[in-house]
Amino acid sequence: MSLITNVMDHSLDDGYAEAAARKKAAGEGGLPKTLRARLGLAVGLVLAALVVTVGAAQARVAAPTVAKERQELIDRIDRETAAADKLERDVDKLRGDVSERQRQALRESGGNSRADLVGILAGATAVHGPGVKLVVDDAKEAATGGGGGNPRETSGFSDTGRVRDRDMQRVVNGLWQSGAEAVSVNGQRLTALSAIRAAGDAILVDNKPLVPPYTVLAVGDGQRLSTRFQDSPDGLYLHALQDNYGIRTSISVEGDLRLPAAPSVIVRTAQPSTEKGTS
Numbered sequence: 528m529s530l531i532t533n534v535m536d537h538s539l540d541d542g543y544a545e546a547a548a549r550k551k552a553a554g555e556g557g558l559p560k561t562l563r564a565r566l567g568l569a570v571g572l573v574l575a576a577l578v579v580t581v582g583a584a585q586a587r588v589a590a591p592t593v594a595k596e597r598q599e600l601i602d603r604i605d606r607e608t609a610a611a612d613k614l615e616r617d618v619d620k621l622r623g624d625v626s627e628r629q630r631q632a633l634r635e636s637g638g639n640s641r642a643d644l645v646g647i648l649a650g651a652t653a654v655h656g657p658g659v660k661l662v663v664d665d666a667k668e669a670a671t672g673g674g675g676g677n678p679r680e681t682s683g684f685s686d687t688g689r690v691r692d693r694d695m696q697r698v699v700n701g702l703w704q705s706g707a708e709a710v711s712v713n714g715q716r717l718t719a720l721s722a723i724r725a726a727g728d729a730i731l732v733d734n735k736p737l738v739p740p741y742t743v744l745a746v747g748d749g750q751r752l753s754t755r756f757q758d759s760p761d762g763l764y765l766h767a768l769q770d771n772y773g774i775r776t777s778i779s780v781e782g783d784l785r786l787p788a789a790p791s792v793i794v795r796t797a798q799p800s801t802e803k804g805t806s
Contacts, residue, residue, distance in 0.1 A: 626651075626790070650718035650789035654709045657749040658784045659756070663698060663765070664740035665689045666773030688772055690739060692725035694765070695732075698743060699723065701761025706752050707745035709786050713737045716789040733790075740775075749780040 666688035699717060702710055710717045715732045722733060729736045745752060756762045757778065768774040 626788075650709070650716050653786060653788045654746055655783055655785040656708075656746045657780075657782055658707070658744060658746040659702075659749055659753045659778055660781050660784065661698065661702070661743040661745070661756075661778045662740050662776065663690055663695070663743065664775040666775065668773065688774070689728065690730070690741060690774060692723050692730050694768065694774075695730055695741060695743075696723050697761045697764055701756055701759050701765075702743065702745045702752070704761070705747075705755035705759055707747045709746040711744045711786045713742055714787065716787055718789050721789075744781075744784045744786055746784055746786060749782070753778055753780050 669688040695712065699710055699712070712723075712732050715735055715737070717732070722731075724731045724734075726736070729738075730741070731737070757766070765774070765776055769776050
């Protein structure tokens with residue numbers, strides 16, 4: 528209790544108290560003593576008040592202008608955004624019109640049977656029929672790594688546990704070589720000009736990002752297609768990924784698969800060369 532009483536009674540340190548007493552004795556503390564000093568202090572206070580008052584008045588005057596400019600900028604952004612959305616819709620409509628005209632041209636070129644075959648091979652028409660369904664997925668450790676988050680955002684698992692673009696390239700090429708007539712990956716129809724690429728850890732098919740599991744549908748003679756693919760070098764490569772790195776795969780023969788048409792078809796024509804070869 529004596530310590531608490533001492534702290535309450537001597538809240539100001541003795542050194543501070545002595546310094547204050549010396550300044551008071553020397554006449555240095557408190558307000559200015561002379562008239563000139565008092566006038567200087569008053570002028571300083573008036574100037575400070577004037578500066579604050581002028582600044583507040585200017586801010587009050589400028590506030591409506593700033594608010595108006597801000598609203599005009601917001602309105603301009605909204606108009607430009609709406610215009611961009613309209614242009615995007617127009618582009619999609621024109622792209623669909625061009626694709627439909629290309630499909631029509633394919634249907635009218637050289638008879639119905641030939642047009643159907645060309646349309647199927649070019650990916651211009653939707654198809655359905657028997658075939659195989661192949662599902663390829665990342666390894667289980669990759670799917671649950673990083674606290675169960677998105678496997679494309681984790682870095683704690685070896686890259687060999689994830690399906691890569693080169694793996695999907697071999698799978699698709701193997702199906703084509705095994706006799707597939709039409710192929711799609713996650714609903715994206717593939718054509719002779721389709722590209723399977725990577726952007727970071729994501730797989731892109733014709734610049735569209737896909738996420739695992741990757742469902743590959745291939746129309747063709749189902750049982751024969753399944754056997755030929757699994758016995759091919761690409762099928763054995765996929766089996767090796769499953770055995771060595773935990774890549775999950777499943778293949779099944781389906782009675783009726785439905786593949787959509789490619790979103791856009793690029794029509795290219797070739798002309799026979801008129802140059803004669805040299806002997």
